[in-house]
Amino acid sequence: MYFLQQILNGLSLGAVYSLIAVGFALVFNILKFSNFSQGGLITVCAYIGFMITRTFGLGLGATLALTALAGGVIALLVERVAFRRLRRKNSPLIYYFVSSITMGILLENLITIYFSSNFYAFPRFFARSTVRFGPFFMATTDLAMLGISLSSLLILMIVLYRTTFGTAIRALSMDMNAARLMGINVNFAIAGTFFLVGVFAGLGGVFLGINYTLYPQLGKLIVKGFVASVVGGLGNILGAVVGAILLGLLEVILVGVPGIGSGLSPVVVFVILLVFLIVRPQGIAGIIVKEKV
Amino acid sequence: MQGERNAASTPPVGDALAPGAGVGPGSGPSVGLGPSVGLGPGPGSGPEGVVLRAEGLDKHFGGVYAVRNLTMQVEQGHTVSLIGPNGAGKTTVFNLLSGVNPPDAGRIVLAGEEISGMPQHQIARAGIGRTFQNIRLFPGLDVAENVMLSLDARNRYHWYDGLLRLPAFHREDRASRDQLQEYLAAVALEKYAHSKPAELSYGYQRRVELARALAARPRVLLLDEPAAGLNPGEVEEFIELLERLKGDYNLTILIIEHRMQVVMRMSSHVYVMNFGALIAEGTPEQIQNDPAVVSAYIGDAHA
Amino acid sequence: MGYYLSVLTFTSITVVAITSIYVITGLAGLFSLGQAAFMAVGAYTSGILITRLSMPFLPAVVFGIAAGMLAAFLVGIPTLKLRRDYIALVTFGFGEAIIAILNNTANVTGGAMGLVGITPYTTTPVAVGIAVLAVVLARNFKYSRFGRQCIAVKNDEVAAASMGVNVAGIKMMAFLFGSALTALAGTLYASYTTYVEPGLFVWTLSAEWIIIVFFGGVNSLTGAVVAAVLLGTLPEILRATAEWRIAIYSVLVLLIINFRPSGIFGEYELPLWRSIARRFRRAG
Amino acid sequence: MLEIRGLDVWYRHIHALDSVDLSVRAGEITALIGANGAGKTSLLNTISGLVAPRAGSIELEGSALSRAPHRIVRKGVVHVPEGRHVFAGLTVQENLLMGAYTRRKGFAGRLQEMYRLFPRLEERKKQQAGTLSGGEQQMLAICRGLISEPRVLLMDEPSLGLAPLLVREVFELIQRIRAMGITVLLVEQNAMQALAVADHAYVLENGSVVLSGTGGEVLADPNVRHAYLGAAAD
Amino acid sequence: GQREDGAIRIGVIQDLSGPTSVWGNAVARGAELAVSEINAAGGIDGRQVELRTYDVRLSPQEAITAYNRLVDQDRVTAIVGPPISNIGLSLAPVAQAKGVPIVGSFIDPRVTVQPNGEPWTNMFLMQPSSVQYSEIIADFALTELGARNLAVMYDQTNAFSVSLVEPFRNYVNAHGGNVALEVTYTSDDRDFRTQLSQIQRSGADAVYLPIYIQEAVLTLQQAEQVGLDIPMIGGLDFAPPFTDLLPDPTLADGIYVANNYSDSEPQLVDVRAAYMDMFGEEPINKAFKGYDKILIIADAIRRAGSTEPAAVSRAIARTSNLRGTTGILTISPDNHQPVGLSMVMYQIINGEYSELGRHVPESHR
Numbered sequence A: 001m002y003f004l005q006q007i008l009n010g011l012s013l014g015a016v017y018s019l020i021a022v023g024f025a026l027v028f029n030i031l032k033f034s035n036f037s038q039g040g041l042i043t044v045c046a047y048i049g050f051m052i053t054r055t056f057g058l059g060l061g062a063t064l065a066l067t068a069l070a071g072g073v074i075a076l077l078v079e080r081v082a083f084r085r086l087r088r089k090n091s092p093l094i095y096y097f098v099s100s101i102t103m104g105i106l107l108e109n110l111i112t113i114y115f116s117s118n119f120y121a122f123p124r125f126f127a128r129s130t131v132r133f134g135p136f137f138m139a140t141t142d143l144a145m146l147g148i149s150l151s152s153l154l155i156l157m158i159v160l161y162r163t164t165f166g167t168a169i170r171a172l173s174m175d176m177n178a179a180r181l182m183g184i185n186v187n188f189a190i191a192g193t194f195f196l197v198g199v200f201a202g203l204g205g206v207f208l209g210i211n212y213t214l215y216p217q218l219g220k221l222i223v224k225g226f227v228a229s230v231v232g233g234l235g236n237i238l239g240a241v242v243g244a245i246l247l248g249l250l251e252v253i254l255v256g257v258p259g260i261g262s263g264l265s266p267v268v269v270f271v272i273l274l275v276f277l278i279v280r281p282q283g284i285a286g287i288i289v290k291e292k293v
Numbered sequence B: 001m002q003g004e005r006n007a008a009s010t011p012p013v014g015d016a017l018a019p020g021a022g023v024g025p026g027s028g029p030s031v032g033l034g035p036s037v038g039l040g041p042g043p044g045s046g047p048e049g050v051v052l053r054a055e056g057l058d059k060h061f062g063g064v065y066a067v068r069n070l071t072m073q074v075e076q077g078h079t080v081s082l083i084g085p086n087g088a089g090k091t092t093v094f095n096l097l098s099g100v101n102p103p104d105a106g107r108i109v110l111a112g113e114e115i116s117g118m119p120q121h122q123i124a125r126a127g128i129g130r131t132f133q134n135i136r137l138f139p140g141l142d143v144a145e146n147v148m149l150s151l152d153a154r155n156r157y158h159w160y161d162g163l164l165r166l167p168a169f170h171r172e173d174r175a176s177r178d179q180l181q182e183y184l185a186a187v188a189l190e191k192y193a194h195s196k197p198a199e200l201s202y203g204y205q206r207r208v209e210l211a212r213a214l215a216a217r218p219r220v221l222l223l224d225e226p227a228a229g230l231n232p233g234e235v236e237e238f239i240e241l242l243e244r245l246k247g248d249y250n251l252t253i254l255i256i257e258h259r260m261q262v263v264m265r266m267s268s269h270v271y272v273m274n275f276g277a278l279i280a281e282g283t284p285e286q287i288q289n290d291p292a293v294v295s296a297y298i299g300d301a302h303a
Numbered sequence C: 001m002g003y004y005l006s007v008l009t010f011t012s013i014t015v016v017a018i019t020s021i022y023v024i025t026g027l028a029g030l031f032s033l034g035q036a037a038f039m040a041v042g043a044y045t046s047g048i049l050i051t052r053l054s055m056p057f058l059p060a061v062v063f064g065i066a067a068g069m070l071a072a073f074l075v076g077i078p079t080l081k082l083r084r085d086y087i088a089l090v091t092f093g094f095g096e097a098i099i100a101i102l103n104n105t106a107n108v109t110g111g112a113m114g115l116v117g118i119t120p121y122t123t124t125p126v127a128v129g130i131a132v133l134a135v136v137l138a139r140n141f142k143y144s145r146f147g148r149q150c151i152a153v154k155n156d157e158v159a160a161a162s163m164g165v166n167v168a169g170i171k172m173m174a175f176l177f178g179s180a181l182t183a184l185a186g187t188l189y190a191s192y193t194t195y196v197e198p199g200l201f202v203w204t205l206s207a208e209w210i211i212i213v214f215f216g217g218v219n220s221l222t223g224a225v226v227a228a229v230l231l232g233t234l235p236e237i238l239r240a241t242a243e244w245r246i247a248i249y250s251v252l253v254l255l256i257i258n259f260r261p262s263g264i265f266g267e268y269e270l271p272l273w274r275s276i277a278r279r280f281r282r283a284g
Numbered sequence D: 001m002l003e004i005r006g007l008d009v010w011y012r013h014i015h016a017l018d019s020v021d022l023s024v025r026a027g028e029i030t031a032l033i034g035a036n037g038a039g040k041t042s043l044l045n046t047i048s049g050l051v052a053p054r055a056g057s058i059e060l061e062g063s064a065l066s067r068a069p070h071r072i073v074r075k076g077v078v079h080v081p082e083g084r085h086v087f088a089g090l091t092v093q094e095n096l097l098m099g100a101y102t103r104r105k106g107f108a109g110r111l112q113e114m115y116r117l118f119p120r121l122e123e124r125k126k127q128q129a130g131t132l133s134g135g136e137q138q139m140l141a142i143c144r145g146l147i148s149e150p151r152v153l154l155m156d157e158p159s160l161g162l163a164p165l166l167v168r169e170v171f172e173l174i175q176r177i178r179a180m181g182i183t184v185l186l187v188e189q190n191a192m193q194a195l196a197v198a199d200h201a202y203v204l205e206n207g208s209v210v211l212s213g214t215g216g217e218v219l220a221d222p223n224v225r226h227a228y229l230g231a232a233a234d
Numbered sequence E: 001g002q003r004e005d006g007a008i009r010i011g012v013i014q015d016l017s018g019p020t021s022v023w024g025n026a027v028a029r030g031a032e033l034a035v036s037e038i039n040a041a042g043g044i045d046g047r048q049v050e051l052r053t054y055d056v057r058l059s060p061q062e063a064i065t066a067y068n069r070l071v072d073q074d075r076v077t078a079i080v081g082p083p084i085s086n087i088g089l090s091l092a093p094v095a096q097a098k099g100v101p102i103v104g105s106f107i108d109p110r111v112t113v114q115p116n117g118e119p120w121t122n123m124f125l126m127q128p129s130s131v132q133y134s135e136i137i138a139d140f141a142l143t144e145l146g147a148r149n150l151a152v153m154y155d156q157t158n159a160f161s162v163s164l165v166e167p168f169r170n171y172v173n174a175h176g177g178n179v180a181l182e183v184t185y186t187s188d189d190r191d192f193r194t195q196l197s198q199i200q201r202s203g204a205d206a207v208y209l210p211i212y213i214q215e216a217v218l219t220l221q222q223a224e225q226v227g228l229d230i231p232m233i234g235g236l237d238f239a240p241p242f243t244d245l246l247p248d249p250t251l252a253d254g255i256y257v258a259n260n261y262s263d264s265e266p267q268l269v270d271v272r273a274a275y276m277d278m279f280g281e282e283p284i285n286k287a288f289k290g291y292d293k294i295l296i297i298a299d300a301i302r303r304a305g306s307t308e309p310a311a312v313s314r315a316i317a318r319t320s321n322l323r324g325t326t327g328i329l330t331i332s333p334d335n336h337q338p339v340g341l342s343m344v345m346y347q348i349i350n351g352e353y354s355e356l357g358r359h360v361p362e363s364h365r
């Protein structure tokens, strides 16, 4: 009973993580780098969503839609500023990673500069804060988040694996110049991908803001997306969501274990992580493709 | 240690007689030990002559049997070719021999020492050197350093010698640099010593690969399509170059090549693979006239 | 005067830390998002020995370095054989775990309330001297066979192994050497500020170091050191711009990465440091 | 069809192409030969937009060719790159789908055609292209270029790494491609065979054109015979 | 020292960026307001006051260089310190050596008192220390709420949070109560439902929450989900604008809050209005502390009749009965902490703060 509720709590936390992990895995899937700017992007989106509700007094649906759009546009900007030039110069992937971290720091600091002398929080959107199933409950926002991350996962999988455009995106992730020679407009395809990433950041930002209030370091949660997507099988989007949910469950369960609690749970998570990667080095959903020599 | 360096820095004329010299640790079982260690009595598995022998190698990837039940051997000082249609499994054989992939079954014996199952770098140190079909130079190192790397594997100074620049470091480093010049000269790359591989055209990159493999002073040198990307004129030059190097360094070579020019001119023995298995072996003449080989590989129009 | 000396001291400590990242990331291509934790190991080991056992500075530093290397060894054994992408994750997890352990052993480490009262042994000359030593060691490493092997392994593990490079071994060596330097930076830090707390050593510090190395040019030790000095003092120079300075700093880094993707220095090394390389050429 | 005038290409300090003039006539095979490092690949990369020239013009049927690779492909100028460059993580079939990215109509039919050309590819159609053997990858790369039914096909060493039997097939294929009305610009190290099928040929040395003429003329040139054909020609 | 005719320089070391920037900015603004008022009224002994504000973004390293710069380059007389104990801990030895006093609101007593019991010569605290503060709350819980079984939830990775637990536990245990359960989280955690369920199952009468504002918001939201419904006692972070951050202010109903000052006290009214005028926003309690820190320094300079840091430091140590916005300030020369400061207790009802008056435990009087 208590344990079942813990599982629901873990699912809730996993929902938060998976919304972050999806966008993270998407970039990893295509551009093969860990996009830490996503944290800053999520934070910016959270504040934008907040400004939208506060200024226009909109409901959740409209706020989500507008923020997702804004997120997409900002992500396009981020791509232009932080990554496009690197691509033109064929820079190694590590530079993207560095650029993304720096971009994340910049976004976080811009937010600090404009908003930091005050605290902000979203108004309450749901009449009932929890949805009850008999003796169990789950927070309404968490449930909505779980729904959104699962459905966005589904859409992404369809786009990437069932459409020609998706195949083109995967192709360019393997050999950008060859993709150009196929007539793929690489800049356009990547911009499209980033727009999607921005949309997820927009949705994620609003939900994180609702759940956790607004503060400039909101995007720090990105590291959970990082862990989840790596454990999930680098770049595998389905794996990332599974990884996120498992991470949520694990954290919640560890907190309840006497002697571990929240304090030592990073240690246990680390050990489990290590054992997991040794036993299953391809991640949850990955397959090992040993490079052919 | 001293002996090794000397052997390596002077063009090693007499090396064939002492297979241990010039290579890394654990590489010098005496001739007396050699033949019996792990070698079955099978045909041709005989004595001092055979440096490399593979027996019953199998390798599959998923459903694809890339190599099956392959037995072959290479004798000291010879050039042996491995040919076959595309996808026959030739490169896979090289990968098995050099430890990039472990074989599913079978044994590989190098100079009396079983090397199958050893980690890749130990196999390399035991005396298997190779080039790659798709060139794999180190883009972060310049040409000289790429070659230097192979020499490094034989350098024996310790980490503290390197960090603190103790005399051992200087001694060995200087010796290596002298040898380096020799190898660069061997492939006529002195001019490009400080270019990055990416700045070289395909053909020059192949030469760097060759120099790098040579510098490791392997007992057996595996060359995977070294003449690809050369025009017929250049192929001629390449054959001459290789023959010369073979003499200078007393090389034993196993070569994969689609240019029949090279195969016919250089090899003393040819193995032909198709679908992972040997379909023929023999002298170049025998192979050239083997109907199975002609129909599967060379094509009848070939002269 | 005191102000300049304190900036100089902190910059020297940063230089030591950056040198370690140069070895681990620049040479061996390993991404450690938990390198700051090795600094914590060094800082806490020496700090505890000094405060609780009144140990003198030098042995405390030696123990600090040894502890850092031991931790690196334990983390490295299972990790360095894994796929490259995982190293960032595992080191990140290790960093979090170290912080958690520090927070949960309050009776020894002071927990979140920090370890106070460490004797201030680190003077400016000590810090500067050690920074110079660290840079010289890293330069020697780069131009030894180990440095070349690191770069080869960073570029192409399969090809490197085929040339007889012990891939796992050389990665371990770079990781141990680098982590020893990081721990050394930690011991200096602890004995300079006299106060350490777990929250100082979070992964963002490791990320900042990586940024600095790339800013200078990941293939250039000169660049890494110059960037450490530059970016280490930049926030100081920009101090008057208050909350804008980190934003300015980020914009600067973005500009460099975009317009000089191989960092300010690319592959350039100071002539002095290249002396070996030059001798190399003359021999030909 | 393609008119190249005064093309200059630099890589930082390396002058790879030095005011190259070259025309490719419609419906013909134009061969380009030259030693390693002569600049052949650089020329093709410049035509297909991967490398930006410092000076010079490239015209397709009288109008300047765009500099963006994807637009060039849409114009029907398709490049089969040196070293195959198949999409390693995509299956063989997905690779071909990418080849047809700009011309998706009729893909299924053309796919069957390609499989008829190289049955080995059909056997491997679900295999990831990165795990194919070198020669299989080369076949895939050629098909991937052909499947979009280009008007001009730029081929960079298509016979590289192919077994002799297949080399011959590739040259037959190139002639068939011409028969389909596709213009071909062919870079080859197999100079003799290339010149034998070529209507027109250019010899590149150190980034400049040193000789041009019909395939037969170039083949007959004593310098060429000496430098590029070696003993095999005698 | 500085030239006798020029402006008096006072340094400010705050987190203007980083996770605690909201407070840092508030303190800096409060100080700015106080300085502008002093200057408008003719300055201190006829000399204008000038602020030098440096951002240290929660880093001891930055704090040390900023302190050195303020002392060596800017030659300030005294420094307004941050509300962050960690920064105070790293500054104390430096300040001891260099002699310029810091007036801060770091509540860890180790910031002001050395291990040997002597005060750090140049470190001063101007609000109740963690000991005083937790004793006030513990006493309130025991006497006013009549709670006997108490639970505590705190951030194990946060020095502020940790420093408020032990004195609380000691006081409760010594005064007939019992701390039944202590649960912890880390500052990266965003989900406290497991901990809250544990509290609920422990049967505690009330729970003490010495935690930061963000976590406080999450705690209330998640407590509602878990169904935890016992009295909660929070600290400074539950002070306004805390309820504005809740999606629904009534979530906070029944919470007890301790604050440094009362909104109804007259000395606040003008300052608040001036602050809103100057910065266009509602001041949070850290802003009033920034204001008071300047008052303390200005008062000390006047009494010392000098801008010599050492003299000013000695004067600060003898601050007595100074009327600040947060109360009547008297600093004990023995431990450089304020004496007899009470806290104003509130209960939140219908989302509004309803004042219960100042609370001072017997032992503090």
Ligand SMILES: Nc1ncnc2c1ncn2[C@@H]1O[C@H](COP(=O)(O)OP(=O)(O)OP(=O)(O)O)[C@@H](O)[C@H]1O
Pocket (backbone or CB within 6 Å): A290, A291, A292, B061, B062, B064, B065, B066, B084, B085, B086, B087, B088, B089, B090, B091, B092, B093, B133, D131, D132, D133, D134, D135, D136, D161
């Ligand atoms: N890592 C791998 N995973 C799956 N299949 C593989 C792998 N490596 C090789 N193969 C398959 O094994 C077969 C043999 O490949 P190999 O590269 O050895 O051929 P090859 O004889 O070298 O051909 P080529 O002359 O074209 O280079 C091929 O069909 C290839 O697709």
Ligand SMILES: Nc1ncnc2c1ncn2[C@@H]1O[C@H](COP(=O)(O)OP(=O)(O)OP(=O)(O)O)[C@@H](O)[C@H]1O
Pocket (backbone or CB within 6 Å): B198, B199, B200, B201, B202, B203, B204, B229, D011, D012, D014, D015, D016, D034, D035, D036, D037, D038, D039, D040, D041, D042, D043
């Ligand atoms: N990316 C590059 N950066 C720097 N130099 C380059 C680059 N690509 C090619 N070069 C140089 O440009 C010149 C021409 O190279 P290119 O690849 O066009 O020759 P190629 O004729 O195709 O030779 P091959 O027959 O060996 O493929 C060579 O000197 C080469 O070193």
Ligand SMILES: [Mg+2]
Pocket (backbone or CB within 6 Å): B090, B091, B092, B133, D133, D134, D135
């Ligand atoms: Mg092959």
Ligand SMILES: [Mg+2]
Pocket (backbone or CB within 6 Å): B202, D040, D041, D042, D082
């Ligand atoms: Mg070429």
